[in-house]
Every structure is written in structure tokens, then in C-alpha cells.
Amino acid sequence: MSMATATELETRIDIPLCSREPMIDLLNQQLADTFDLYSQIKQAHWNVKGMKFMSLHVLFDDLAANFDRYADDIAERATALGGLARGTARLAATNSQIDELPIEMTDGKEFVVAMADRFAAYGASSRAAIKRAEDENDAVTADLFTEITREVNKSLYFLESHLQG
Amino acid sequence: MSMATATELETRIDIPLCSREPMIDLLNQQLADTFDLYSQIKQAHWNVKGMKFMSLHVLFDDLAANFDRYADDIAERATALGGLARGTARLAATNSQIDELPIEMTDGKEFVVAMADRFAAYGASSRAAIKRAEDENDAVTADLFTEITREVNKSLYFLESHLQG
Amino acid sequence: MSMATATELETRIDIPLCSREPMIDLLNQQLADTFDLYSQIKQAHWNVKGMKFMSLHVLFDDLAANFDRYADDIAERATALGGLARGTARLAATNSQIDELPIEMTDGKEFVVAMADRFAAYGASSRAAIKRAEDENDAVTADLFTEITREVNKSLYFLESHLQG
Amino acid sequence: MSMATATELETRIDIPLCSREPMIDLLNQQLADTFDLYSQIKQAHWNVKGMKFMSLHVLFDDLAANFDRYADDIAERATALGGLARGTARLAATNSQIDELPIEMTDGKEFVVAMADRFAAYGASSRAAIKRAEDENDAVTADLFTEITREVNKSLYFLESHLQG
Amino acid sequence: MSMATATELETRIDIPLCSREPMIDLLNQQLADTFDLYSQIKQAHWNVKGMKFMSLHVLFDDLAANFDRYADDIAERATALGGLARGTARLAATNSQIDELPIEMTDGKEFVVAMADRFAAYGASSRAAIKRAEDENDAVTADLFTEITREVNKSLYFLESHLQG
Amino acid sequence: MSMATATELETRIDIPLCSREPMIDLLNQQLADTFDLYSQIKQAHWNVKGMKFMSLHVLFDDLAANFDRYADDIAERATALGGLARGTARLAATNSQIDELPIEMTDGKEFVVAMADRFAAYGASSRAAIKRAEDENDAVTADLFTEITREVNKSLYFLESHLQG
Amino acid sequence: MSMATATELETRIDIPLCSREPMIDLLNQQLADTFDLYSQIKQAHWNVKGMKFMSLHVLFDDLAANFDRYADDIAERATALGGLARGTARLAATNSQIDELPIEMTDGKEFVVAMADRFAAYGASSRAAIKRAEDENDAVTADLFTEITREVNKSLYFLESHLQG
Amino acid sequence: MSMATATELETRIDIPLCSREPMIDLLNQQLADTFDLYSQIKQAHWNVKGMKFMSLHVLFDDLAANFDRYADDIAERATALGGLARGTARLAATNSQIDELPIEMTDGKEFVVAMADRFAAYGASSRAAIKRAEDENDAVTADLFTEITREVNKSLYFLESHLQG
Amino acid sequence: MSMATATELETRIDIPLCSREPMIDLLNQQLADTFDLYSQIKQAHWNVKGMKFMSLHVLFDDLAANFDRYADDIAERATALGGLARGTARLAATNSQIDELPIEMTDGKEFVVAMADRFAAYGASSRAAIKRAEDENDAVTADLFTEITREVNKSLYFLESHLQG
């Protein structure tokens, strides 16, 4: 059942209610994942140890900044479709589909593996979201998820490159 | 009948004439609407009154700047397809599908309502243009209208948010 | 008969109503011309052809940006005097004293000639406006038109220099 | 009697002593008003309350910055004419022609009204100063007051717009 | 019992273990509150409605940016003291002492009240943290909390000013 | 007797009324001195004469800019504590504890001596304010005065260095 | 036969191997063309002669900068899909589908014609690449080629405009 | 006799030939003085000696930059009026009304006196030019000389302040 | 015995001589250590070898820049208190309490260990200096050392993180 209530969906936008409802739910699900993963990347930024500290500390900070931006774009697409954005930490913690980070992790390579796993999962749900938006004929939401997927794929390449060669 | 004449359509671009002609007409129609709406937002920027003056004066200026940019991008896609851009004020006044603003309007909320109505209409024709570009297999023109629709949808959310809650 | 209505003229500014009314009408006339000419320079920016394309495309864009700024300054002087700014595309199309551009024009030199003719006409009405503002003892409006005339005279020199030598 | 003493008036500037003396007195009078009004706008910036707090807090800060600049330009014109600038807080407090702000004022609209009243008075004395400078054939001082009057008129339009519509 | 484990506390810093342990726990508690409140301010940024939309939307975004910075500074003081930063969304959701926002809230004034209440609570725990750091002779941690308290007090003044006057 | 009235002191901040009242009075006293000294430094900036003109003219302008910033920070701490800021020129003139500048002063060295005397007095009252804020357990106000004292001490070193060696 | 070897294709990305292989080959083909054309535009930048030297010299430099950027984006999409980027000058020389520039060319108009021909060819293969990416359900690669095609179409309009009118 | 020849005076500008001729001569006279004085200020910048070296070296460089700008503005007003600008070093040397600098001068105070004398003379001819432009009803040229006179008067105040007090 | 001589201690600052003397000695001791450590970090910046070269080369440069700034702040606090700053390389070499770097060191990890040891020692003496300044009731000097200690503690966390995990 959709989390979106009838009262929140009145708007002049030219997309029918039956398309907007599932899009809003989809966007709020991605918002929860985005915000959760944002916090996990910061966790890695703060706690990573080892001789690669400096470059990983900076890399994680840059990646986190991207997710902060995705969250804002996703949430404001939900509101543009007439929905409520559901973006508090407690909502993210409850709804996120991303695995929690092992809290004692400090090793650089372990963090890179953990992040690569999570970016792959996030990239997959983001790519699936493109498809679902196209199925609802919502080319704009599709475009937003395409943009995010493209960046996340590139970030995954950065992360995985540390683990190969 | 298309406004585009045969002589203006010679170019090396790899899109057949039969697709370029309707695209050029479509782009010139959107150009007229864009330029007209640009002028109306400035009208609101200049004449709005009331205790919200400052934030609406600034908001309308920012929104107008966006439409000035859309006009340039739309016109230069028309020329890239071998067409003439048809962009003078008189052409915009003749061809625009946007309703004229009541000329004595000064109330802030009335301006926000009027703008929300016009942004909704413009967003709908812009989204329709995505579809028509895809039907002509012109992915680039479709991408341009997707970008514009995305921003216009967000601006509509900004405007409508003033009227809700 | 003045377009300025009684209701729109209440303000604390220390210029008598009998001076403000003709100034507001004058400013709105110049606003119509400014906005129309702005659109015509963009028309040239988009459609110019020939081996001088690049430098004329850039030159017309710079000149257009100036007129966009003049429009804002003129309109906000009209409002500062207690008037309504009358600045939509339809109003500009109706009231402009500038000749329309021949719509099929693409030749660089023809555009420069057409622009030189229109800048000369605009510069002349702008200089006349200085005089009329001084006659109403409105030194501030006179200063605004002096500034605009100075820039327009310089732009005319730029344009005419292409046609001489 | 002029505040300007003989000893302070020796300079190479090509304006006769009989013109410089009244100009220096005029500039010092406007300096007192400017500095006093600067402090009052800051007072409004600090103490305004109500749901429009944020936009008024910012607006008053921007307006205050303008008056800080006017004070510097006015004072340095007085010194350029061979005079002493008389610009301490105590001198401003003694000589200012601007009404003191009611010290317990916190309401946003009341502040806007109070500022509009004071900007109108200041704009009027500034415009009068243009005339007096022209009477002394001091085109440069006239130009300075024209510039200030133009900005103050526009700021008055910003303030009054809050109270209309 | 302290969350800080023995293994995580080896460092060359000249503060004894018995002082570092309570400081790390304190910093992690403030981190949870900071991150939670950061997410709530974004929630307000996204969902606020009403004629003050624009200025509140911007105000909440600026305030959120501050809390994002506090989180980084607090977490990195915990790591500087030899601790683990505990900063994921799930940890924040579990440990935060800040009340959750009513999730359907959209009214501007209600959001300002809710934020003022939460900033007051956060400012109080932040000020208490200064004291506790001083009790442990950790002048640096005290300085960090002093800085944060100072900004949060000022932000509270911004928020409360909307509700007074 | 405190200038702070009961009505102005309601706020959510976690400092008791009995501490906030004397702090607000103290802050308003320092505000008067700050604003007065700001105006005196500008007076020096404008009227200084002699072969060191240029470097003193610039030095006094830089020092004045600092005091303009102190005034803003002090006033907004008073409002953050629930007080009214009392910051008009007339209030500064009435309440300032700083000696007025001899109005005919133009000599560079005399100005430096006069400024050094006033900066020393201001630095002393600012340092005393740190202590009084600590006595009220208001670490934030103490931190503000510490910051100001630090800069003023450094400025005094700049000034005194001109007079030594 | 695909240039992509099995060993280079292991990655967490959610696109099946059978789609990634042809995409990597396609991207490497476009990379060769991009890098070759980049070098040819620089060749034009360096060797162009005639009275339009300055504007063509600058135009070619700007266009070259775009192709340097396309090369980076294309190569890093190939690596993101698990492939090797094949980007040395010798590989570009061997694999490019773009005709070599006549090496003694110096005439401005001849360079513009030669560039227009090559941009048209490149734009066509870039547009074809959008389609092939969509056929493999790789919306991200399609988006990248859409972006590039859009810019290249606009650059072609700039180039062709020199030859028309 | 006017230096302006008939052939150089054709232009669309709305000022009659009988006014443009004397304005062009006047502008070319001021151009010669401006360029000559520019070179003299650089001479001072390079050769000044004494314990005030650094601040005078910088001051003269700033003042020279102003005159370089005046030259450009004056010359381009002459061309805007249909004239030739006459701006080579040899023309400046022949036509300048400014006294040559004693070539062995190195003393700081002597340079300041020499510059003050020359700025006073230049300011006087610049102010006279305002009047002559007004007599020809050329408000734009008058405005240009007003602006220059204003700055030169302020620079004279800077210079003279070194010699007083 | 204090290095500060009686003659150097005359100043208007409101701190008694008996407090200023030990503060000046303390500041000069820290200045020697700061300058010495600055040079050692540069030594590491230049001579570090190994696969982490690039990130350590950059990290050491950033850390060195901080110490250059500390030196300036410490020295100018000594002069603000009426003292001489004693800051030549020979004085630093003689008075520094920091161990000299083994001059043939090139290994990255060894440099990180050496720097961590020295930053810990420097951080400890800096924290002790806070206490000694507070004992002399010199809150401003205490504030300076608090700021430095905070940054140095964070830098130590950066360095130690390379050695852990």
C-alpha cells in the first residue's frame, strides 16, 4: 500500500495521480537508502585507518558530498510530484534497504569492499528506478535516476579499482 | 503547414528533412511561449507589492533568468536542425499560447497563482514536446525538453508551496 | 492621455505628481522599445550566417545583455516613481517604436546595418528622454538615460566601425 | 555661519573659496544624516521580529551597507574640497535632521514604515543637494548626490512595495 | 558503561585515558543528536508550505549546512581522542535525544516552533558539554562546544524572532 | 538599574534571567563604545594629513571595518540573550565611555596616539567583559569578548609600533 | 570479435556481461575517433591563416577542449563497465574512422569545411551509439552519448553558419 | 581650425556635425594630456626614492592605472562621435598642455608636489570640458568628464593630504 | 631568568608587567619549537620516498603551512604584549625543544612516526601553555594556544591514523 496520502497529492503538474503515487513511494524509498548510505560513507571517512588514510579520508568525503546532493534532488522531486518527502534519520533507519556497516570497522581495504558492495546495490536499485519511472511515462524522474546511476557507476569504478590489478 | 522553408534546411546533420521540419516548428512554438513567459515573470518581478515583496521580487528574478536561458537553448537547437529561429517580441506576442497577465496585477499571492497556472501550462507543453521529439527519433531535442521540464516542474513546486500548507 | 492611473501614483518620493506622470509614461515607452530591441538582437545572435559568424554571434549576445539590463533599470525607475511597469512581450510588441527585423535575414553585414539603424534610433529617443527628464527637474531619471545613451552611443560606434574603413 | 574655517580651505582645486565653503557645510550636514540613518537601519536589522524576520533582517543589512558607502563618499568629497569631514557619532547625533527611532520598536511592518518615512526625507534632502551643488557650479558634487538619490529612490520603492498592493 | 572500548584508545595525545573515555562518549552522544537534527532541518526544508515558503526553505537549508559541519567537527574530535566515531543513520536514530518531527507537518510557523524547541534543547546539551569538557581539563573539546553553542544560540535567535514582535 | 525590560527577555535559551539581564546591559554598553570608536576611526581615516597619509588612511579604514563587525556580533549576542540591541548613533553618543576626538585633529602621529589611547581603553573594558561573562557562567559571551580582545590587542600593537623604535 | 577480454570484465555493476562487452567495444571505437578528432582540431588551431585567424584560432581551441572532455568521459564509462580503455595515440591512429586532415591545409574556410564534414560524421556515429546503448538497455551509456551528440550538433551549427548566408 | 576632417565625421549618431566637430577636438586635446600625464605618473612610480618609497610606488601605480582608463574612455568617445582618436606618444608629446617632469627628480615629496600641481591643472581642464560639452548639448560627453573630474579631484585630495597637516 | 628586558615592555595594554614577562618568554619558547617543527615538516615534504609519496608529500606541505601560520600568530602575540619576538633560524635552532630529524630519513612510514612523535610533544607543550596563560589571567593568549592545540590534535589524528587499523 502506498505511503502517499490523498491530501498531499493536489498539484497543477500534468501527471495523473495514478502515476504520481507510485513515483512518490519510489522516491521516498530511494531517499531512505541515499540518506543511510550518506551516513555510512561519513562513518568510513571518520574511522578509516592505515597508510592509505589520507586518500581514503578525502575520497569518502567527496563521495558523501555526492549522496547529500542526491538526497536533496530526490526529495525535491517527490515534493514536485505533490508528495511529502520522508527524510528524517529515524525514517531512513527504518526504511533503508542498505546493510548496516559493521561498527568496529577501521581497515581501509575492508571499508572499500563494504562501500563497493553498497554502491553496487544502490546503483542497481537506482537503475531499476529509471525503468519504473519510464513505465509511468515520467521522463523527468527517469532522467534524475539516470544522472544518479551514471555518477554512482563511476564511483563504483573508483572503488573497485582499489581492489583490482 | 510548416513555417520552415526548404531553403533554410540544408545542413550536414544526420537527421532526415521530414523529421527536422516538425521539430523546427515545435521548437519555434516553444520559443514563443518561453519568451512571452520570460517577459511576464519580469512583469511580476517589477510590480509585485506587499509584505512578501522582497522574497517574491528575488524569486521572480531567478525564475526569469531560467527562461532567458531556455529561450537561448531552444532557439539554438532550432538553428542546429537547419531552421530559422523566430524570436522577436512581435513574433512571441503573435504566436504565444500563454495567457496574457492582467496588467494591473500587483498582489503577491495573485502573482504566485498566475505564475503557477502558467508554469503548469508551460510544463505540460514542454513534456508533450519530449514525446514528439522521441516520435521523430530526435533524442537530443527530447533531452533538451526533458531538462527544461525538470526545472519547470521544480519551479512549479516552489510556486505552489506558497499556496499550500 | 497618460497610461498612469491615479491609484498607482501614491508614494513618499519628493517629486510632484504632475512630474511623475509624464516620466512614468516616458519610461514605459522606452521600456517597450528596449525590450523589443533586446529580442531583435537575440534574433540576430541566433540567425546570423557567414565567415564572421563567431564574432558577430558573440557581439550580438553582449549587446543583448546590455539591453536586458537597461529594461530592468528603466522599469524599476518607473516603479520608483509610483508607476506600474508595463513590460510584457505583448505590450512591447504593441507599443514599440522600433521597426521589426525582416524575418528571413541571415547575412552578417545586413544584420550589422539593421542594428546600426535601430541603435541610432534608440540612442536618439534615449537622448531626447534626458532632456524631457531635465524639463521635469527629475535629475535622477535624466542620469539614468544619460548612462544608457552613453553605452548605446559606444555600441553604435562598434557597429558602425564594421561598416567603415 | 559656516563651520568651515579659513585654515582648512587651502587646496589646488579649481573651485573658488566662496563655492567650496557652502558645499563643505552641505556635505557635512548630509554626512550627519547619513551616519545617523546608517545606525538606525542597523537598529532595525538587529531588533526586527515576526514571521518576515529573515527577509527584513537581510534587507536592512543590505540597505545599511549602502549608507556606510554614502558616508565615505560624502566625507571624502568634503575633504577633496579642502574641508574637514565632521563624522563622529557625537557630531552625527547632534546635527542629524533625521528623527530618532522609537527605541522599543520590534514589529516588521512598523520598521518598514519608519524606514520608508526616513528614506523619503533623506532622498528629499539629497535631491535638494543636487540643486544646491549645481547653483555653485560644482558638477562633481551634484553628480555624487544624483547617484545617491537614485539609489535611495530605488530603496524607497523596495520599502514602499512592502506596504502596498 | 562507556561505549568506548580499550582497543580503540591508544594514541600519543597528552590526555589521560580516564578523561578521554567520557569525552568520547559525550562526543558520540552529541554526534547522534547533531545528525538527527540535521535530518529534521532538511525535512523542514523540503516540506514547508505557505506564503513564507521561499525564505524558510532557504533558511532551513543554511541551518542544515551548519549541522552537517558540526557533525564532522564533533566526530573528528572523538577520533582525535582515540575513539571510534559512531555516526551511521541507524546509530543516530537509536541514540538521539531529540524528539522526532511530526511527519505530516507542513505549516511554516509550526516548523519554526518545532525547530526553535529542538535548537533550544540542542543548545542546552551543547552548553552542558562545555562544562563537562572543562571538568575533564579538556580545553580543546570545551572550545569546540563553545563555538557550536555560540552559533546555535544565534540560530535560535533567528528562529525565535519569527515568533515574536 | 538594568536597561533590560521584563518583556523583552522571554526566550528558550538555557541561561537564567538573572544572568541574561546583566549580560544584555554589558553588551549594550560595549555596543555604544564600539559604535562610537568606529565613527572616530573613520574620522581619522578622512582627516589625517602628512607624508604618511596613504598608509594611515588605509590602516584606519581596515581598523574601522573590524569595529563595524564587532558591533554586529555584540548586538546580535544581546538579541540572542533575549535583549533589545540599543544601537543608534544618538544612543552611542549618549552612552559611550570613549573620549571624543579633538575635532580639528589632522596630524598623523597625533591620530595614532589618540587611537592607541582609545584602543587601550576599549581593550581593557573588553577584557573586563570576559571576566564578567565568566562570572555569569556565560561561556559564549566570554568567547565573543575574548575574540574581540585578541584582535584589539593586535591592533594596539600595530598602532603603538608606529610610536616606538 | 570483441576486443574486450574475459579477465577484464569482472565488476559488481548490475549489467550482464553480454551487454557490457559490446558497449566496451563501442566506447573504445568512439574513444579512438574522439582522440583523433581532438588532435585534428588542434592542428587547425595551430595552422589556420587569413584575416579570420583570431576568431578561428580561438573557436578551434574551444572545440578541442570539448573533445578532450568527451574522451575522458567515454574512456571512464568503458572502465566503469569493467573494460580497459584503449586510448594511446597509436591506438587512435590505427582505429579511428575519421579521415586524416590534408597536412598542408592553412586556409580558414577550408578548415571550417573540413571540420564541418568531420563533426557531421562524428555526430552521426555518436547518435548511432545512443541507439546501440538503448538496445543493450544501458540507459547510462545512452545518456552520455546523448549529451555528446547534443554538443556536437551545436558545434556543427557554429561551423556551418560560417559557410552559409 | 579643427583637426577633424569632413570624411571622418559620417555616422548615424543624433548629434549635428557642428557640435561633434568641437567635441572631437576637445576630446583629442584631453587625450593628449591624459596620455602624457599617465606617462609622468609611471615615471614617478619608477624613480621615487626615500623612506616612503613603498607606499608612493604603489600609490603612483594606482593613479596611473586610472589615467590609462581615462585615455581609453576619452578616445572611444571621440570615435563614437565619428572622429579619429589621435593617441600616439608622438602626438601626445606634441599636443600635451601638461608641463614635462624634471627628469632627474627622485625625491618623494617633490614628486607629490609635482603630481599635485599637474592633477590640479588636469582637473581644471577636465571641469572646463564638462561646461563646453553642456554648451554643445552633449550630455553624454559631459557625463564622461564629470566622472573623470570626480576621480581626479579625489586623487588630488590624496596627494595634497601628504603635504598638509 | 626572563629573556624579556625592561625596555621592551612599555605598552598601553591592560596586563601588568609581572604577567606579561612570563607570557613573552613562553611565547618565544613556543615560537622556537614552532619554527623548528615547520622546517622539519618541510624536510619530510622534500625527502619522503615510496609508493605513498604523493599523498604524504601533499599532507606534509599542508601541515607545514599550518605551522608557518602558528609562528606568525605566536610572534605577534609576543609583540602585542610588549615583547620582542625572537624568531631567527639560529634562535630556533638553539632554543627548540623538539628533537632533530635523522637527516637521512626517506621512508614514508618512518616520517609519519617521527612526525606523530613530534606533534604529540608539541601538542603537549601547547596545551600546557593554555594552562600557564590562564594562571596569568591572560585569556587571549590562552585562546590562541587553545586554537593551536585543537588543530595540532587533529593533525596528530591524521598522522596516527596512518599507523593504525
Next chain:
Amino acid sequence: MSMATATELETRIDIPLCSREPMIDLLNQQLADTFDLYSQIKQAHWNVKGMKFMSLHVLFDDLAANFDRYADDIAERATALGGLARGTARLAATNSQIDELPIEMTDGKEFVVAMADRFAAYGASSRAAIKRAEDENDAVTADLFTEITREVNKSLYFLESHLQG
């Protein structure tokens, strides 16, 4: 035999033809090497793998940017001497004296070794070019190669430092 033809060598530059011919050939040889090495560094930038990925990815990008600049400077010195620049990818591939990179290389250290070898070879031919330019009395070309050699020597130190210690 020289690649430079007689027709391309006419210019006003004061260097005899017999010197310009060998310089142009030398510059075109260095251009081929530069462009080839530029492409190889990008190849490393794209394909490097391993835990040092991020810092090597960035390092190679910075080094590549330098070579792009060298190519431009070298080519434009050849044209300044009256020659044709010979700068297409195919020409670089044919004429380069740099060894091709093994195309399957991904290991970070192997890339650093390969780059160090190639930078050493390039630096040697660049230094030899200084000598040859001096032998032709072309101090300007010598200065260009000196500048490049200096940077390439420093880059080699960066690369080799990764392999030592």
C-alpha cells in the same frame, strides 16, 4: 631531409631561414613525442588499478595536463618560426620516439615505472633540444625547452620517489 618546405617559411621574424628550418623540424619531432606521451599518461590515468588508485589517477591527470600545454607551446613556436605544426594523432603515432605502453598494463607500480622511463627519455631529448637551439642562436626556443625540461625533471622526481625509499 627537412620536412619544412620553402613556401611555409616566409615571415618577418629576424632569424635566418637556415636556422629556422632545423628548429621547425626539431619542434615537430618534440611535438610528436609530447602528444604521444600525453595520450599514454591518460591511458595510465584511466586503467590504473590497486589500493593507490586514487592518488595515481589524480597524479596522472595532472601530469597529462602539463603535456597538453607543452604541445600547444611547442606547436605555436614552430608556427612562430614560419613552419607548419604537424600535430595530428596519426603524425604523432608515426613519428614518436617514445615506446608504446603495453596495452594490458593495470598495475600501479608498473605504470609508475613505465612513466618514469618515458619521462626520463623525454627529459633527455628536451634537454638536448636546448643545446641545439642555442647552437642555432635561437635563445627563445632554448628558453621554451629549458622551461619544459625543468618541469619534466620535477615530474620525474615525483614519479621516481614512488619507487625509492
Next chain:
Amino acid sequence: MSMATATELETRIDIPLCSREPMIDLLNQQLADTFDLYSQIKQAHWNVKGMKFMSLHVLFDDLAANFDRYADDIAERATALGGLARGTARLAATNSQIDELPIEMTDGKEFVVAMADRFAAYGASSRAAIKRAEDENDAVTADLFTEITREVNKSLYFLESHLQG
């Protein structure tokens, strides 16, 4: 006979008087040429006509800015060697070896030819100056002229490119 007098040549620089004298004379000769050519390029900037107006107007302005910089560097090398810089317009007019521009010139191509001729002559004397400085073992002056020659050679290539192809 040298223009440099004995009295002006006392300095601590480690170059013998017998070398400094001819260098100062050489530098003053180049200063005269530089300043004269600077003025001629501005003359071209102002008076050029024809359809290439805009790009030549901008090109000449950029070239002029270079010569303004050369003049400053040359003059300050003369003073660094203990000489007087001889840089007024009258001195430049008397001593320059550059041919005067025909004063009625307005044609774009004629200006380019005239400038190419003059840049070639200037480049030749600048290159000769390198040699003369080396003969006096003044490597620094040689380096300055090498730098200037390099830029002037490149500018000549820009100019000549307009006349070829």
C-alpha cells in the same frame, strides 16, 4: 656617450659599474620603443574599421596590455641596476626607433601589416638586447629580454597569420 650619470649608479648590486652603464642605456632605449609601440597599438585599437572590427579591436587591446607590462619590467630593471628610468611620453617620442603610424589609417588589414612590421623590428632589437646583456654577463637582463622576445615572436605569428593562407 651614456645617458646614465655617475650619481645615479650607487647600489649594492654585484654587477660592476662598467657593465651596468651600458645595460641602463640599453634598457632605456627599449623603454622608449616599448612605450611608443604601446601607444601605437592603442591607436589601432581605437581607429580600426571594417567587418573584422570586433576581433581586431580586442586583439589590439590584448597586445597593448602586454607592452604596458614590458615597459614596467624594463623600467624597473633599469632602476634595479642603479639607473634612472626615462619613461615620459616626450622622452619616448624623442628617442623611439619605431616608425610613427600614418595618422589617418583605419583599414584593418593595413593596421595588421603596420603592426607586423613594427613587431618584427621590435622583436629584432629585443633579441639583439639578449646578446648584449649576455656580453655584459648580465644573465638577469638577458632573461628579461628572452621572455619579451618569446612573447613578441608569438604575437608576430598571430599578426602574420592574418596576412597569409
Next chain:
Amino acid sequence: MSMATATELETRIDIPLCSREPMIDLLNQQLADTFDLYSQIKQAHWNVKGMKFMSLHVLFDDLAANFDRYADDIAERATALGGLARGTARLAATNSQIDELPIEMTDGKEFVVAMADRFAAYGASSRAAIKRAEDENDAVTADLFTEITREVNKSLYFLESHLQG
């Protein structure tokens, strides 16, 4: 005997060991002098007194910044040649050839004389280093010392100008 050890001299650079050894020693000698002089200029920056305080305080800071940059360039040329940079404060103190500053110096003119003496000595050893680098056929090291000598000569002119005239 050379300080450079055999083990530190392995590198791919194309300069023979017999040339690199003396260059490394020379560079380390200049590094010691540079770093020592850097510290002495800061000493002057901090302790200078008198009415020229401000301009000398700033001048010395600018000059010190140059020497900080020279040290970095010199040290990194030594490492580029395969050497160890020997750059700690203790090494500088031991090896510097620059005279120590009298530690009680505060007078502005005395500082300028002391600095002029030291800059002259430093400039002489720097110029000698050009020659020695050329004797080893190391054009790059020669170029570095030429650049430094040029700046130091200009700085000496700034300093000496204070003492002349």
C-alpha cells in the same frame, strides 16, 4: 668534500653523477642561506617600529613569502637531481653564510639597511650559482637561479630606494 652520498644519487635523469654532485651541494648551500634569510625577514616583519611600521611590516611579509617559495624550489631541484634536501632549521643555522641579525633591532631604517646588505649578499651568491650551473651544463638549475636572482635584484631595488633620494 661533497655532502651528497653515493646512495642518494640514483635516478633516471640524464645528467652525469659528476655534475649532479656539485649541483646538489650548491643547492643545499643556497637552501641554508634562503631559509635563514626567510627567518630574518620575518624577524624584521615582527619587530620593526616607527611611523613607517605599517608599510614595512607589509613589505617584509611579502619579501618573506618570496623566500619561502625559493626554498621550496631550490630543495625540490636538489631532490630532482637525486640528492637529499638538507632543510631543517638546525642545518640552516649551522650552514648559512648570511650574518645573523642584531637581535634587539627595532628601527625601521636599520632593518632596511640590514636587509639591503643581506639581499645584496644573497643576490651575489645566487648570481654566482647561475655561472656554476652553466659550467656543469645544467641549464635547468641555471634557469632557476636566474629567476631567483631577478626577483632578488628587484627586491634590493625596493629596499635601497628607501635609503636614497
